[in-house]
Amino acid sequence: MSLSERRGRILAFIVDDFIDSAAPIGSQSLVERHALGLSSATVRNEMAALEDEGLITHPHTSAGRIPSHRGYRYYVSSLMPERNLSSQEKFTILHQFHQASGQLEEWVQLAASVLANNLHNVALVTQPRLLEVRLKHLQLVELLDNRALLVVVTTDSGAHQRTLEFPATMHQDSLSRLANRLNGEFGNKTVAEFTPRGAAAPLTESEAVVVAAVRDLLLREEQAAVEAPVVEGVREMLRQPEFGHSDRMLDTLEAVDERRLRDAIPSGAMGEGDVAIVIGDENHAGPYQDMSFVLARYGLPGGASGMLGVLGPTRMAYGDAVANVRYVSDVLTELMRRLHEGE
Amino acid sequence: MSLSERRGRILAFIVDDFIDSAAPIGSQSLVERHALGLSSATVRNEMAALEDEGLITHPHTSAGRIPSHRGYRYYVSSLMPERNLSSQEKFTILHQFHQASGQLEEWVQLAASVLANNLHNVALVTQPRLLEVRLKHLQLVELLDNRALLVVVTTDSGAHQRTLEFPATMHQDSLSRLANRLNGEFGNKTVAEFTPRGAAAPLTESEAVVVAAVRDLLLREEQAAVEAPVVEGVREMLRQPEFGHSDRMLDTLEAVDERRLRDAIPSGAMGEGDVAIVIGDENHAGPYQDMSFVLARYGLPGGASGMLGVLGPTRMAYGDAVANVRYVSDVLTELMRRLHEGE
DNA sequence: GTTAGCACTCTTGGCGGGAGAGTGCCAATA
């Protein structure tokens, strides 16, 4: 479907105004606000046509028009002006990253805050991960009696820990020997190769305890790619008028819980390299029917990567969202590149 | 102040009914619901007296009565029946802890979930901490080039990590030697003693990097005692009718943010050994004026300890809250005792 | 193709009145 230039312009104005005001747009107010060289009657005719195309709707007979999901889709695909951040905006964002420490986890958190603050919606950022996680190194640290701390470093530069319980008390020197043996046998293995049968000799009981724990940690790591994204700005979003009724608010609060969000992020929809927009019911079901995602990948090609983006009501400032998501994703990618190449 | 037996009974019924129904209680409905051997007129007289004492109020002239903050205080101090969990309830809770893994962090999380689910309010649980944190052990693990992972084990059995950047590339053997040297010099020191001047010989550049990082981690640890409690059940609480208006809901959502809560927990009010109740404006200011805390300490005397409790509107089932908080605190304490004594 | 005009529709906010719940007070009662 393609619209005449004028009809497209009218649709764009409706979408813009509605994003701005959250109230249905009437023909009268449209001609007043934008110096269209047209009467309201003409605009009404065009509106009727747009409605026939399924791009806008009425809440009721005598109300103004609001964009439908298809209308938003047409808008973002064909009408929305390209928007780039001003150098002032870019500087503000960059500045925050330069203020932060060099810890990767902090960058991720910061990216979420920046998006949430700039867009007044929910920001989602996953930790960067390799698709295939390998064991790089493991260490055991004595704690109390028969308990020890296991530290596992993986090839995606992640370090993870948990406590272990051995059948008997182990001191630091035996722990270190044990760790060395296992590093030799299992170093650079993926979780799939990581079974007791993979070992050269049968495992002792203590070794088996550690191997099981490492396996468990690696498994969680692999699943963690989409799990538990950092979520920021829920309150920002709930301030929007669409959530004015407290029922809707509670439902949304439920839906935006990290645990729910993990399955809901429509990662399949993401094209390579640029920002993806998922509007309303286009992809995901259930509580996100009236919400949109603006998403992008970040990270190194072939290296660790993650996803970041923003979630909000379908009435979202898509132009701003795309510009911000794109820029933050670029910044994160660049930071990771420098980290990887050792500055 | 002390009330006659009958007046006390009437106050207790008002509080009970109001906790149950969230609507003002009239003299009529009170005599109907509870077989008082009294007429509504008599109850009205008593109510007028209770109002003079400042224990109950009217929202407006012709409405029923609701407890005031002082009324709740009198109720919990003098009227509230002692409530203990049934063995069924206890079993359900214990069962969940036995299902969980032996990880301390998981217990804390679980305690929060249990409280939130049972009490339909916000549960708060801090991680257990020693008042004085000492360095037990540190390890360095090679990552990429000049980057390494620092793992710090403290005397409160906590393990913490961050990445470091050295001026030059360090391999695992030099890292291990470095770690050993520092363990010898700084082992069992508190953060206060943890300065470069505390070392026997001047530090090399690499050593200084590590020492600074360890200091930083330990400092954060010490502050973390009240910081970032685990918060669970915000949605449970917001479902209560007092938050029906979405403005109130947003304000509360703001107030219940972990970052705000950290300063708000009235730890001073906590007596030794038993459950503390803070009602309304008794202690804390600002957004918690119309909310109450029910709090208890858990953990080992002289060892690591933490705080747990529940936050809800003043109209809270105090009896249930006290019973649940007390029991969960006992369970956590017992689990920690076993962990400490090696089963 | 565009526009002015007009009848029609639907929401919103304000007003009024009746029902319901509860109070306070007073006089009668045990």
Add this chain to the structure above:
DNA sequence: TATTGGCACTCTCCCGCCAAGAGTGCTAAC
């Protein structure tokens, strides 16, 4: 003297009604 029945009074809540306002759809004229 404490209790109680009775009664007038006061609020809130809810429903229906009405007028204003905004917007539409249609038609006829330009």
